[in-house]
Amino acid sequence: MLAVRVLASLVVLLTGSSLAHAQSTAAADFHAKVTALYGFEPHKLPRAEMQAKSSQLDQFWTAVKADPSRNLPLLRKELENPANSAFFFYDGSKLLLALSTDRSDQTLALHAIAKADLHGIQSADYVRTVQALGSKGLDTREAAFRILAFPDFKAFIPQHSLTLGQDYSLICMLFPMDETLFVADLATRLATEPEVRTQKSLLLALWYAVTPAANSAVKAFADNQGKPAEATAYAKSLLDRTTRLGSPSPSSAQSLREERRKVMRRPISDEALIEFDQLTAKLIATR
Incomplete structure (x- = not known):
């Protein structure tokens, strides 16, 4: 019986270790994809290059939406990572809002949106997005004050x-x-x-x-x-x-x-x- 219990404990330990390793690998892969896709600012790219980037971003959105249970935790983690690009903080926040109506996700998106470079996004969409979140009772001060710069x-x-x-x-x-x-x-x-x-x-x-x-x-x-x-x-x-x-x-x-x-x-x-x-x-x- 002791040997059986030891073996069962070992199986649990190995399974947990394998799961943690898989999650770590998935997070690293997702971060690498975000870095590769969003390592630019839209207003600095030629039109043709921006069109090509838009197609890649559409594919990324489609892939993330296809498996939200797996990708939502990864997306949240990236929006909390200060090393990511200003454009990702905006586009990634819009993706999060498209996937979740959870209040904590809306708060996370609102905080990340405030880090955007306003030269590289549609200003009307910025105002509408922040105003809509304010209409849900969220605190919009940080994002609203962003435009004062x-x-x-x-x-x-x-x-x-x-x-x-x-x-x-x-x-x-x-x-x-x-x-x-x-x-x-x-x-x-x-x-x-x-x-x-x-x-x-x-x-x-x-x-x-x-x-x-x-x-x-x-x-x-x-x-x-x-x-x-x-x-x-x-x-x-x-x-x-x-x-x-x-x-x-x-x-x-x-x-x-x-x-x-x-x-x-x-x-x-x-x-x-x-x-x-x-x-x-x-x-x-x-x-």
């Missing part, structure tokens, strides 16, 4: 012939969330941001927040003689807009904020932004 950022929404600059792209990605989650971050970034266009984006987002802390940040910036004149003039124009907007509203501030969030959780459109403006005017009038 790109003052000339623009996202074109063809279905509505709508072009969003850096300012409204930021707003679309942040305002599905409760304003109290990001006002302090906006104010902190504004205090150190040197680029005028980005200062104006931050100021507009703070103005839309309609909270005491946000208003104080806009006013402090407007009164700061050390800041660029163009940006302080813009801050003053926002403060002036506050005094002119709105008429008494029977709705409570809380209900108006909830309604704004619902509007900003809808797919991005000019109609949604118009409603957002109207609700903001009513919110200002409640103060």
Whole structure:
């Protein structure tokens, strides 16, 4: 009996060792494939070469989707690996989102997306993806703030012939969330941001927040003689807009904020932004 137990234990040990080795090999092979496929940035490739790469990436997506139980753990591990390319963090995140609706996977994808080089991806897809995840209740701050490094950022929404600059792209990605989650971050970034266009984006987002802390940040910036004149003039124009907007509203501030969030959780459109403006005017009038 003792010999049988020893033999059984040995079989289990060898089986476990073989399984671990197989998993390690699979992870190494998957990593090698990711490195080979994604070791480039799209905007740096000639058109013909990019088309060839697109075909290879389509094949990779098809292969991963064919066996999600095997490939999902490998994909997650690669998205957590800081050594991978900026383009992989975006494209790999989109693949993860196509395969899984698990909240932890959505959170992982949102974190990885924030590492993308925005020169190499479709800006409208970036904004829509982040906004959609925010609409599910996820924290979009990291990914939304990524565009602040790109003052000339623009996202074109063809279905509505709508072009969003850096300012409204930021707003679309942040305002599905409760304003109290990001006002302090906006104010902190504004205090150190040197680029005028980005200062104006931050100021507009703070103005839309309609909270005491946000208003104080806009006013402090407007009164700061050390800041660029163009940006302080813009801050003053926002403060002036506050005094002119709105008429008494029977709705409570809380209900108006909830309604704004619902509007900003809808797919991005000019109609949604118009409603957002109207609700903001009513919110200002409640103060």
